[in-house]
Structure formats: C-alpha cells, structure tokens
Amino acid sequence: MAELVVFWKYVFLFTLMVFLGSVHDAVVPHGKPCIKNNNRMICWCSLNYSNVNCSSQGLDFIPVLPNNTTVLDMSNNTLTDLNRNTTKNITNKHLSLLNISHNHISFIENGFLAVLDNLTTLDVSTNPLSIANLTKSLKNNLPTLETIFMEGMKWTQFPYDVMKVLENTTLTNVSVNNNRLKAFGNEIFPHMSNLVRLQLSANKIRYFHGNKTFPYLPNLTHLDLSDNLINNVNLSGANSLTYLSLSSNDLTDLPVCCSNNNSLVPKLRELFMDNNCISVLMMDNINCLDELHLLNISATRIQSIESYTFAKLKSLHTLTIERTESLGKQNSIKAYAFSNPSLRRLFIRYNQIIFNPYRMDVAKIFENCTNLTNLDLSGNHLRMLKETEWSRLLQNVPNLIYLDISYAAMMYLPKPIPKVLTNLRTFHFKNNQANIIPTKYFIQFRHMTTLLLSDNKFTTITSEMLPDAFLRHLRYLNFEFNPFECNCDLLWFLSLAKRLSRNDTKTTLLGYPKYYECTGGKGKTKLKDVTITKRGCLFRHQTNTIIECTCAAVIIILMSISFVYRYRWHFRYFKYILNLHRRKGVTSSNEAFVRDIYVSCSRSDLKIVWDRILGKLEQERLNVFVRHMHIPLGTPELPGILKAMDESKLIMLCLSDTFAQDHLCEFETNMAINMSLTVGTWKLIVIVLEELSSENVTKTIHRLIQNDDNYILWDKTEETNNSYNWTRLLRQIHGSDNVNLSILS
Template identity: 25%
Template sequence: MFLVKSSVALMCVLGLLSVDGDVIWKLCSNRQCLCRPHSTHAVYMNCSGGNFTHIPTPPNKSLPLYLTLDQNILTNVTGEMFHNIPKSSLRSLLVFNNIISNVSADAFHGFTKLYKVVFSNNRMSVSSLTSAVASLKNCPLTSLTISSAKVRFFRPDFFLPLAHLSNLSLSLVNNSLEVYQSRVFAPMKGLAYLNLRGNHIRRMNITDNYTQNIRRLRLEGNRFDDFPNLCPNDKSYFPELTQLDIRYNQIRYLNKSYFDCLDTLKILRLDGNLILWVQKDQFAGLKSLERLSLADVGCTIGKVESGAFSSATLKQIFFRNNHIEFSRSSKSPTLAMFDGCPSLELLNVNYNVFSYLREGDYDLLFRNLTNLKTLLMGGCGINVIPKAIPKHLKNLTLLGLYHNEISDLEPNFFSGMNNLRQLLLGNNEITSVKRSTFPSNVFNGSGFVDLSKNPLSCGCESLWLIETFQRHPHLFRAEWHKEGYVCHSPKNLLDTQLRDVQISEKKCLLSWSVLMILLVGSSVLITLLVILSLLYYYRWSLIYLVFMIRHKEQEVVDRRQFLYDVFVAYSYDDLAWVKQHLMPVLEGSDGLKLCIHNRDFEVGRMIVDNIVHSVENSRKVIIVLSNKFAKSGWCQFELNLIQRHVIECGQRLLVVVMLEDIDPCHVTKSLRAMLQTTTYLEWGEESHTRQAFFNRLRLLVKRPLQSTSTRKMSV
C-alpha cells in the first residue's frame, strides 16, 4: 500500500518536473524516487511526496548524489535516516516544504563531501537549527540556506561551527530578522555571500571593530528607512564588498558618506525605494562602481541634479520604469543628469516620459555619452526618433525604441552609425520601411531589426521588407515573434502573416502605372477645381473687367442734358431709409430729380446697362453706405463703376452718406480707398443732427445756376 501511495505522489511530482525546460525525470530503479536519466557523472534523486523515515538506496552508490526531499511529512532528521547513502557520495541536500521540528546532533556526521544544504519552509525551532548547524561542523560547506523559518534573531554562537569555512554562501531569506547583528556573522571570516532578502531588518547593529570579507550582500525587501551607515569615520565594515543589493526598502535619502568608502563596490542596486533626491556626484566616491540600478522609484523622486550619476568608472545605468516626465521644467529631473560618465556603455531609461522633449533637449541628454553602446528607450512616448542619437551616439551597437509611437523612418537616418547591430522597433506605429533606412551593418553577422507588432502595410510600398523577410526571417527576429508580423492593410490581406504574402516586383510595377494615371487625373481635376473656385471668387471683378473693355470700344461723346440730378446707389435693405428720409427732402422740398433703382431703371434692360446709363446721365452720385451695402456683390460692382466714373469726371460728383459704422471685415480695397479720399456725411438719430445733415447735403447736390455742362462718359 505504501509503495502505491508513494508511486502516485511521485507521478504527480513527475508531471510538474517534466515541464521544467529540457529536464525529464523518471522513476529510479528503487521505484520510490525520481531520477534524472542519462546522467553518467552523478545521481540526481528527488524523493518527494512520500512518508520516508529513511532515504532509499540510490541507483549507483559510487556516483556523487544530489538529493531533494520535498513535500514529505518528515518530522525528524537523524543520522540513521541516511544509512543507505555512502557518506562520501552526498554532495547536495535540499530539504524543504516538510514539517521537520528536530535535527539530531549527529544528523550529518561523517558527510565529508557535503557542499550544499537547504532547510526551507519547515517548522524547525532555533534550538533545532542550532543542532543542525552544529552537525555540519565537519562538512566542507560552500552553501547553506535557512529560509522561511520565521527566525527573529540568532544567538552570537549560532554560526560558530562554520567559522573555519572559506568562500561560504549563507542565505537567510524570508525570515523575521529585525536587526543586522554583526556579532552573529563576525566569526565567519570566510563568509563571501550573505543573502538577507525578505526579512524585517530596520537597522544594522555593528560594533566598531567589525569587518567582514563579504563580497555580495543582499538586503532587498527589508524595512530600512535610510541607507545604513557602512562607513563610520571613513572606515569600511565591508572592505571586500563588490555587490550590494538594497532594493525595495523604504529608503528616502542617500547620504553618500554612508557608502563612499566601499572602494571595491562594482554593483549597487537601489530599485524600488522611496528616494526623494539624487544630488550631484551622488555616487562619484565609489571608485570601482560599474553598474548602478535606480529603477521603480518614479512615484517619489522629486529632484535629480545635474551630474547626479557622475562617475569615471560607471559602465551601466538602469533608470527604467520610473515614469518620470523629462522636460525643461525646474521641477523635472535635469537633462544633464548623465553628465560626467565618460565610461558609460549601457543606459536603460525604459518607461519614462520623453514626449515633452524637443530636438535640442536630446542634445543636452546625449551630448557626453559618446562611448555608449546600448541605449534602451522603450515605452517613452517617443513619436519621432531623436536626431541626437545618430549625431552623438555613433558607437551604439544596440538601440531599443520598442513600445513607442514612432510611425515614420527617414531614409539613411542611421547611415552614420557603423557599429549598430541590433535595432528594436517593435510595438510602434510603423507601416512600411525602405532598405535605405537601415545601415548595411545591421544585417551583417548577428545583426537584426525587430519590427514585430507594428501595423505593417503589405502593399507594394513594403515590397523590399516582404521579400527580405521571406528570404531571411532571422534578420527580423521572426523566430522570437511567430505571430508578430501581420498585415494590417490592404483589406484583402488583413491579419495575413508576412511570410504568407504573395507579391512580386512585376505586379507592383503594373500597380505603379495605374497609380501614375490616377495621380495625373487627380492633379488635372484639382487644378480645374482651383480655377473654377478662383473664377467664382473674383466673378465681380471679372464682370467689371469685361464690361470696361466692352464700353471702352463703344466710347462716345455725350452732349445731352442730364436726365437726373442725383443717382442714388444703395442696398435693397436700405430702400426704406431712402424712401422715408432722402426722397421726401431732395425730391419733395428741393425739387430735385433722383434716380432710384426700384423706380427708374428701364424694365427689360440689363442691370449693368441701367447702372451705366443712369450714372452717366446724373449730375451727382450719392452712395448710401451701410454694412449691407459693403457685403453685397452687386453693390461692390456698382461702386467700382461709380469710382471709375468719378476718376474721369471729377471727385466733386460723389457724395457719400454713412448710415452706420462699417465692420472692418466688410471693408474692401475699393471701399477703403473711397473712405480715405472722400469726405462723407454721417446720419444721426437726433433731430438737430439730422437737420445739419440735410443742410450740408443740399449744398452738395443743389443745381448750378446754368446747367450746360457736357461730359465724356467712359466707364
């Protein structure tokens, strides 16, 4: 019965492990554990999912053994438990997800080649863990993991049995430590890697004489409010430290005097903190710094000074995923933040906001990064590739501009970038590209262009792209994006894979001829429409011109007496004023004969002929000027005829009556010229104003004592 239960459990685990990459696990010959087949240099045995009280015999006792005890219900670990395993064969022991509460003092006695031990997610008390570490005293450990054990603190002598070890990696991940106690780790002078990720550490309690040879220190996911002081009195607690990971804490301020003494530090990771301010030369004191990561801090960071990342040795900066708006605003990070980085080779500013920058701003950003080899600006809201990139960054080998809004690629844009090998332009708005867009070196050797997930057109404008893609798909990373190259136009090819498009140069040339015919036809039609529009817009001027030519040819000398004393030019909308005010005074009181359109024009005669005949047979001309008159096409035409007549026969013929102020938008060139050269009478509403108006008007239009004038009319 036990064997059946164990086999079922093992097959469940097998189902999980079989999908782990290329690793395939099968039942061992003991039928109780899983083994990795085809391994001739070692035995990898996973005894998971069973109720083991001892470890089954491995298939080959002479080979090194890597043993995993996962998801069992083990409660005790004793030396007797391993009696089927040769003590010289066990190399690695992973014990996790059990319910172990006790480890005997002799549990690992005699394992002379045990290098790696993992106790993870068990129920072991501190005393049981103390016993377990003590039993490892004579093992040549290089890696020890005690994780998810809910440990709040360790006694000062807890790791004393491991004091003799060199190059030890110690992982205390996901416990409940609240303070870094230097006296706990001080005995382990051979401790090279210390992982304290996911604890509750708020501070580091370090004695004055403490120094540690740790090369890698991980403190991410703890509760530091400020960067810990690792350099009291300019003395380094970690003189050999090369990597410091303090991501995802609650650090607000970076006091550079707290870490300036870390002369060997090469990698510093500060991602996900609550940093408010990055000062000038913030990291310049780190003499060996090569890689700096300051990502996921955009929600709090308020100021980044010019030269904040200045460093003579810095080669890689990760400033991604901060969603910071780069602009010229004083509240935004300065565009010169990367000044003073002559050795910088990689800059990652993915998922920040650059959409507010102009071309000159990019010059400030990139001007001193001439040695840059990799630039990543994905998800930055860029719609036009900055010209500062080919101008300043000629040594780039990789340029990432994915997840932007780029729609157009200029021919020969990258022509001066002779080292460019990899160009990432996926997830933009690009519809077509030409061969001249990319330098030849992009398609040489291991080079490629990623254009996946763009709204590509599969028409003739993309002939080069389609043919090249179908012949050499690896040049476009097609094997990475099997569904990423899809046609978005024309409609008959919508959602067709680029590799399946049927297109030829001959077909495109035919299409080009048809296109040229359409273009020529469209051009002729547009030209015709423009001409007709101009003719309509200037119709009154043209009518006037034609009339002038016709009457010039028919010029005659007129010696008749005048038929009318006054010709009145007015808008039909002002006829009521003419009848109510003008006619009663000039015709009624003064006995003058007025020529009024609606009354005196000859029926059946062309309007133009009526106007000319009446004007040339009138002694005076009164223009009743209003906004309605100024807007009327016929009135403007009439005004042109009158002005020509006045020019030839004398300015004194013309009298202008202004009924109201004319809106500037209605004032034509002719009207403006008339108002500038002619004194006009203004109509008013008060009785005394009207009396003065008619007194002046009578003087201007009264008959002379002898009316024997003769005139020559040529309109």
C-alpha cells in the first residue's frame, strides 16, 4: 500500500502532470525540432506549436517562442536570474503554464511576470529563491494564477508573505513539500477557502493543531503530514477531511479521532499510520470512524494482533500491515484477529510471521472474513503448514480472487488451493522452492488471468501442467529465473514460449526471453537460442529405449550367470536326478545300496586315508568306493560320482587343506549335503585329517566342523593315537553315532 501513499501525496499535482505530460509526449518521440541556437537544436514542439519543451539543454536564457505557445518547460537549465530582458522573447499573451524548476535562479525582478496575463500554473521549485524576493515578483501581477509549486526551496518557515500577495488570485493548489518548515500557522490561508488538498510532507514539523487550522480550510479533504517529526496530533474541526497521512513520524499511538463516542473526522476514509513508533494498537482512538475504508499500520513496533482488533470498523475495506518485523514470531496472530465482514483486501506481507499450526489457531485466523477478495501472505513463514492446515486456513475465505504466497519458503504448491479457491484470478507464488507442478493442478482455475511462478526450482514444464483449456483464459504468465533443463522434456514449453512471444496472442510470457535460461554445463544459454526438434527427440527416445533394454538384458544375464555359478553343484545334482527320473521318493532301505561307504578325499591324501582307514575298513568286510580308484578310465566323472554316491549307504568326507582346494571334493561335499537334506536317511561321516588354514574353511566346511561331536579329528601321523577315533568311526558306520543333519539346513 506504500504506492497509494505516493499516489495521494502527489494527486494534487495532477494538473501540472497533464500539462507537462503533453509536452513530453509531443516532443519525444512524437514532437518535432522547432528552435535552434548556433545550429544546435534546443527545443522541441508539439504539432501545433502550442507546447514547447526546452528542458535540460544548459540554457541561461529563454529563446524566441512560437506565437501560439501556451506551455513552456524550461526546467533543468542554468537560468540564474529573471528580468524583463530575459522575457523579451515571450511576446504572446497565451502562455498558461511556465516551468522554471531545477535551475539556479536566485533573483526575480519585480514585474518579470507582468506580461503573462493568462498564466494559471507556475513552477519555481528547487531554486535558491528567498521568500521576500519571490513575494515581490508575484505582487499584483498574476490575477489568473491557480496553481503554484514551490518544492525543495529549503525554506525554514512557511511562505506566508507569498500567500498574502496571492490574495486576489484564483489560487486553489499550493505545493511546498521538500522544504524545512519548522512551524505551521493557522493564519496562512484566510482567503483560500476553496483549497481541497494540503501537502506539508518532508519537513520538520513536530506537532499539528487542527483547531487552529481546519476552521480556515473548511473544504480541506486531503492532508499529508508524512515524513515529519510529529509526535502530537489534534484533529479537531476536520469535518471535511477524507484523506489523512501521518506516515513516517514519531507517533506512539493512533491519532485520537473519537471524543465522547463522536467522530472528530466523520468523513475520513483513508488513514496512513505506517513507519511510526506504535507498539500497541489503541483501537478506541479510531473505532468511531464509520466511513474508514483504508487503514495502513505497516512498519511499526506492534508485537501481536489480538482477537477482534478491527471488528468495530464498520466500513473497513482495505487493511495493510507489512514490513512489521516485530510480528515475526510464533503465535503473534490470534484467533479472529481479522474478523470483519466488510474487509475486502488484506495485506500482511513481509512480516516474517511464523505460521505454526501447533501454536497458532490456523482455522480461525480469517474467521468471519468470508467477503475477503484479496489476500497477501508473502514474506512470511508458511513452510510448516501441511495440506490439512492449508484447507483450514482458506476455508473461511472462499471468495478470494487474489492470493500472494511468495517468498514463503514453500516446497510445494498446496493442493487445497485449487479445491477451495475456485474463483481465484491472480496467483503469486514467486521465490519459493517448489520443483514440480502436479498434473492438472491449474485446470481447476477457470477464471485465472495472472500466474506468477518465477524464482522457483522448476526444471521443466509440460502440457499436463499447463493444459490448453487453462491457457485460453490466462493473460499473464511468469516463469522467470527457474533452473530449466534444456532437454527433450522441455520441448513443449519451448514451443509455448515462442508462441506467446508473438504479438497476436492474448497471453504474455513475462520476462521472456531475457530471464529464461538453461542451467547446467559450463555456461548458461537463453531458451530462445536452444534448438530442440521433435524429430531429434523421437530418435533420442528410441535410442534411449534401445540402450535401456540392452543394459537391462546385460544386467539380467550377468545376474543369471552369477546365480548359476553360485549354485552350479545344486543344478548339476538336480539335472542328474531329472535325467534318472529320480525324486524325493528315493528309497532308503539297505537292499538298495550296492556299497557301504563312499569316500571323498583329495588325491594327495589318498595314500594316508587308504593306509590308515580304508584298508582296515575292508578288513571289516565293508565295501568302500573311492573315485580315484574305482571309476574306470574314459567314463564321465560327474555321472560316475553321483551314481556311486546314490549306491552308497554312507558318505565319508576326509577334510584337509588340499581337500578344500579340490573342486571335485567341493562338488562331492555339496552333493552329499543335498542328498542328506533331500532324502533324510543318508549318513555323513566327517574326518578332519589336519588343522585347516583359515582361508580354506569355507562356509560349507565351517558348518560341518562347527560342533566337535559331528566330526572325528584324525591324526594321520600316529597310528597309536587313533584308537579312540577308530572306535567312534565304527560306531558311526554301524549306526550308533550319527551326524546331526540339522546343522546342514
């Protein structure tokens, strides 16, 4: 709302701006050169030569003017004094506006303006003129004068003498801002009852007494006392005042506008109290303002907004509380804080308020604000609000047409917004951290005309995010400063940007192409310079598909090879079982076995095993099978091993370092374990011939020898030390001491 302050501050200058605007519009670029000096063009004129602009040309004189000149702009030159000789080139009687501001004029000769019989507007701003000299130059010379501008004169008191000599003029507008006034007298305007706007901003006034001012200005409607040092205000008698600005002063409370339940300013519609030292809102001072439409209390020291603070302002239409960092804490906004059915526009931006649903009653902040149409929450902490809290926050303002939640550290677009705010027309979501737009998120906004999503984390925009049905009624779209990735996913948005950059479209892509760039790589590239074709993207898609399928196939093959290698012995065994049409029903009866013991040992241990163990077993009339000795030459080894193991009642494993390094011994061990687990009737006899090295203790061997009761530690160097082991071996062979198969599962 600060822009409104500026607007109203200079609204009484409207007449001058119209005149000067016509001059500049006529001169550049629509004007034409019309006056030269020493072969240099110094002035430009309108088509009919009525408006002449000679500003900013370094002139120390007024050139010869066309006969029908009515507006002359001599501002920003080097004029030092004005006399009859200076005005000799002004020969016409039609001049109505003279602008000699921003020069070095320190003296004006008496009667200088006598020839300007029709002058209505005079601007002598920002010149080192004294009040006395200006008073003498104006005396009894300007009966038609209506507006005079005396800005930036660096005066320390109000120019009362100037006002006095203009007593018989038609003066209605006076501008004396940007001076250094120390006091404001009630006797200055006794003959100016038609004055409707008074501006005394940018001075050093410390107090204002309305009872000494308003009686002499009964028609005063606009009063601007902003940018002073005011700490006390008296508004008695301000019966016609509709606009009051007390911005940028030293006030600690709201001005007293009420007395005995009666309003001192009954017609006041706009009140600006921003940039003051107010810490507590004494609403009783202004609650009687039944006509108040606009209230600005920004940039103060308010600690919190209590419940029902603005409820008694019957006509409050616009409320602005921004840049108030003292509100930047949790629970600074109470429930029902903005409760007022007449409220239409609410601006609470850049306050750093923490919207914490655990400490703030989010559902009741906007309670009884159902007629609110414009809501600005930008520059606050909204990140803690979840989807449910957003629904509760917005459920009381379903008629919003304008919503701004920019600069709020939002990570995502809240889903409840399109569901609740179906009438939204303007949506600002600038400078957040969202990186994706949900599919069909904006299709639900059937009346939206402005969408601003600049400074987020969007890398690509697709047609599903911005459907054609949504773009048809959109007027302004902004995606500036997003980190776009210029690949085939962005092809649709590139086409859209080029289409919207044409003048024949209703939708304007703001900031394009200047602020739209691709990120990544060594540098940044403008989107307009990126070349991505549909054909190239299609070929790339096919290529990517082939590459992906090839990679997937290679991975599957490698995993299959690894799996097959890991369980190669198991697969070989099952293959053998299938080839022989064997299943779990293999019999375990003694009549099915051809041999008593199948012995598995390494070739280097064969002699020791035979001399110490197998020879004695044969003496016990036991049929022993060793592949090194009993498989005929030329016979396939693996089928022979499996067949012999199937035909043996017991399987003996003679473990050693060389056994662990022999692949066939490893195969025999795995097959023996599989047979034992599958059938459950075979018996394993494990003999450890020597202490195994740690690198040779595989997982399978470790399971076999993890329990001392499940294996026999055989001393292959001493025959006499094995009597006990021999007894245990015979007991296992004859069935009284078997291995526990549960350790193998």
